[in-house]
Amino acid sequence: MSHDVIMPALGMAQDSGLLVSWFKQSGDAVAIGDALFEVETDKATMEVEAQHAGFLTQVAAKSGDEVPVGQVIAVIAASQDAAVPIASVAEEQPPQFAAKEDALPEGQSIIMPALGMTQDTGLLVNWLKQPGDAVSADEVLFEVETDKSTMEVTAGVDGFVAALLAAAGEDVPVGHDVAIISSAKPETLMQRTRGDVPTPAAAPSLPATQSPVAPPPGDLKRTEKRQLQPKSSRILASPKTRRLAYERGLDLQKLVEAGHVQPYHVSDLAALQNISADTPVSIAAPALRRLTAKISAVPFGEIMSFVSEKSSGPTAGAVISGLAAGAWASGGSDLIVAYRHFSTTQLFSNPHGIGLGKALPDQANVEAQLLINDLRQSAISSIENCSDGLPTLTILSQGDQFSFTFECGAGQISADAALSFLTEFAGRMEQPLRHLL
Amino acid sequence: MREITLSTAVNEAIAEEMRRDETIFLIGEDVAEAGTPFKITSGLVEEFGTDRVIDTPIAEPGFMGIAVGAAMTGSRPIVDLMFGDFIFLIMDQLCNQAAKTHYMSGGKLNVPLVLRTNMGATRRSAAQHSQSLHAIVAHIPGLKVAMPSSALEAKGLLKTAIRDNNPVVIFEDKLMYQDKAEVPEGELLIPFGVANVKREGSDITLVGTSSMVQVAEKAAEILAAEGISAEVIDPRTIVPLDMDTINTSVRKTSRCIVIDEGHQSFGITSEIASRIMEQSFYHLDGPVIRMGAMDVPIPFSPALEDITVPTPEGVVAVARRLMAGEMINVS
DSSP, rough: EEEEEEEOOOOTTTTTEEEEEEEOOOOEOOOOEEEEEEEOOOSEEEEEOOOEEEEOOOOOOOOEEEETTTOEEEESSSSSSGEEEOTTTSSOOOEEOOOOSSOOOEEEEEEOOSSSTTEEEEEEEEEEEOTEEEEESEEEEEEEOOOOOOEEEOSSEEEEEEEEETTTOOOEETTTTEEEEESSSSSEEEEEOOGSSSSSOOSSOSOOOOOHHHHHHHHSHHHHHHHHHHHOOOOBBHHHHHHHHTTTTOOOOHHTTTTOOOSSSSGGHHHHHHHHHOOSSOOOSEEEEEEEEEEEEEEHHHHHHHHSSSSSOOHHHHHHHHHHHSSSTTTTTTTEEEEEEETTTEEEEGGHHHHHHHHOOTTTTOOOOOOEEETTSSSSSOSSOOOSSSEEEEEEEEEEEEEEEEEEEEETHHHHHHHHHHHHHHHHHHHHHHOOO | OOOHHHHHHHHHHHHHHHHHOTTEEEEEESSTTTOOOTTTTTTHHHHTTTTEEEEEOHHHHHHHHHHHHHHTTEEEEEOOOSSGGGGGGGGGIIIIIIHHHHHHTSSSSOOEEEEEEEOOOOSSSGGSOOOOOHHHHHHSTTTEEEOOSSSHHHHHHHHHHHHHSOOOOEEEEEEGOOOOOEOOOSSSOOOOTTTTTEEEESSEEEEEEETTHHHHHHHHHHHHHOOOOEEEEOEEEEEEHHHHHHHHHHHHSSSSEEEEEESSSHHHHHHHHHHHHHHGGGGGOOOOOOEESSSSOOOSSSSHHHHOOHHHHHHHHHHHHHHHTTTOOOO
């Protein structure tokens, strides 16, 4: 004759109880009055006694389960044979283990992190979580032995351990997968060693839903900090330090990155001020390239006086921008030139870099790529650092010569390109006819 | 200026007030001919007679009740409780009757009573005669609590207490009765709720009560030699408590230690530290550290007794760590 063991009614207002622990295991003999399990109620932890004698079977709830009052959680059977464990009330079937050759479970791949400058494998010392375990991002997942010491590696993501792909004691190359963490409780688990898979994939081409958690590029010291220590979201600092940092627009994170030991106090702000001063927010004077050239102004002058007699002849701006476009190695695309002369700026488009530039209407919504300062008729005799962001070509007259100054940011144009541009432009300005026709 | 002992200062205060107001009387154990074991009230019975300087049997609840009733009916009693530890015997009379009568009578009744008692350890008087229980009565709404730190405060605060129409408990440090201080002649009334900055400083604030003010001052001397400038504040009265002075100081220094002879836990230091934390949070460059007596019954063994209460060296050690920005765990 078997008898159900139920979660008893515990109090007026309670409709479930937390099963703290079992005192008997499935298959144990029980006598009337034996303590079977402990339940935690609002007020206290109570022992529940067996009401019948027999053997404890069909245990359907485990320690930690919240069980509704009245639910059957075990059966006291006449004989031990009835001891067939059934699924726990709180869960579905426990996850099954997949065969080792099966496809990997879905989830975030966890790799062996980079550990040191000279190390390309790490000895996986032991796992602190098992397949099926829940894990949070800053919990330690496994330990790795490096040249210097044993390091703890945190999971890095919240979730459940779906797969362990290396065994304790194995050497794993840096960057190779060692585990998979799924966001939802996995139905299929996998546990295998590196030896199980004959040719382990170096880069994950596996059915992982996201790219693996790889150490970010950059200096290795920072990588170690991020991978091998628990994530700390808080910076410890006194209230006054925080307030003053906020008022002065300083970022305490910089102290962390500079390696200052926490907690931070007002006296640390001096150091923070220095750090912040060393890394200016805006780059005041970017590295500039500056090239100059000199050619005879005569040929250009002759062409222009010939052209100006014609009523529909091209303007100097069109000619000059056309020549500049021709010199500019723009790879076939249109070069938009801003041509400034007598304090008016005219945009020219130069498709294909051949011929004359085409004047664009003032409302044209295009960005110029080159600024040409035509100062031939001005009193200015030399300029330096006079460009406002755009590569700038300035034309100055000196007697019967032209002086060209080309300035650009080091990041805008390579040295070679700058050299060839000015050389080409100077050459074209010396023989304009040849290049216009 | 003349220097007098704390004992003399108390005697002067009582005598001057009793001369001024004939409704004032003194009641307690051995207050008349014996002048109390500490010899504080010597000469008073000779001047004012046994109607106004009343010896009682060893019956604290009884004579406290008499005093409360007398206070409610037009007298102004000064009750002498021989040891602060005996306050437990009179808690109902003090905290349920004296403290609440004015409120519960809708303002119709006043209890202008002064309870004079003492506190302070290191006298080798063991656990039941060495307690500093001011925190317990400070917790009760309706009672004022004064804590003189020298003869000057003893006289000035006592006179103010006697003239207050509310029940006031004034705790004198029994170790200080023979300590001298400068006390001006003539009328001396120290207002309640006004703290005294005993020493100015800029690096750290030391708030001390009663004899701990002297501990703080000695600590400040030691710290000054190390280049640390400590400000010492004596609140003088716990209820009412002058937080303005304390806050102003903490906002200047950004660091604070509160030192009191009551037990570390659930006491005066905790209250003051909490208020500082609440009111000056963004000015703190370190935690407010509490230093009280250890949470143990005061030992009889001299060696043990001496280490259960805060000392100047102990304060200095904590102050150094606070200045260095260390994490301090004084639980």
